[in-house]
Amino acid sequence: MSIKPILRKIMAVGLCTAIGFGAISIGQASLLPKASAATVYETKVTSGVNLRASASTSGRVIRLIPTGESIHVISQVNSYWLKVSDKRGNTGYVSANDKYTNHDASSSSGSSSSSSSKTDRVVDIARSYIGRVHYDFGTRNPSKLIFDCSSFTEFVFAKVGVDLKWGTKSQKNQGSYTNKSSLRKGDLVFFDTIGSNNKVINHVGISIGGGQFIHNTPSKDGLAINSLTSGYWSTHYVTARRVL
Template identity: 60%
Template structure:
């Protein structure tokens, strides 16, 4: 009992001095440093996910409603599920599910690795997802006239279809 009381007193005293000096400690860990490390890890993970997505350009085929990793045939959400999953991020399949994962992020606060969601331009129903890669661009698996597979596009070209974004890293 006395030893536990002494440990708590030392930790409390250390925390008080840490707070007075501008650091925040929890169980002897500098929270500011831990937060910075987590942000760095998220940024490094985002870079890896984006690099993988880019490396699949010309190798992936788009097919609606398909999740076939062995043949690299995906729809938009099974593609994001696949590349994020390679780095330990468990996404559900489907834009309806993915749009609820992670935390909301505003368009003005997008970071590389954020999931961005679009409607079809006619209704507000979300039906497409891509990965923000920075500099106003995103990568996605799509199909359209003269395209099938992985493409990098300017987000501004999709401004009328942009719906929301989620941070999952």
């Protein structure tokens, strides 16, 4: 009996088996779910807020999202509501009031500000709180918009994803040094308001360009814009840091 027909059968079976397993393997691979990009929870809750099933104050409360938890903003429904997801897998709606989160509406809107640089956004955000913020030394209360100088800068920069520490002693060491002649929008500017400027830093503001800066100050019980090139603040200027 010739062995060739048997070999041909074995080879045929082997080939079919290989093709069969290959088909199964390929078929199984095609059934596997595609990997999805990890969700980035970019927005921090600054004051406990209800996650609701619908964009309405009468919507069912899914849960209370506590202060400090991060969420992902899917979209801004309108000026009152954000559609968000949390780390537990819930999707729902939270108030768009900026006392509840550090979400920057301008970064997700279709306005021209959405395409502007972070430096411009920082200035725009800071300016938007003129007449709304109050000053209280040693206070950081985003829900009531009460800050001291450094908790206000911390609050503003958090809205563009920059983590500043609270306190001028910490902020004066963040980022990189820049000299006064090279200041640009968004730079932190520091001052000594004690006596005759012994370079003891105790106040901070944000450069807004044009030789000016914006800061939260007790003399105004809120935000003020002052000159860096003349007057009191120019003589009490100490240094600047670039964090953007």
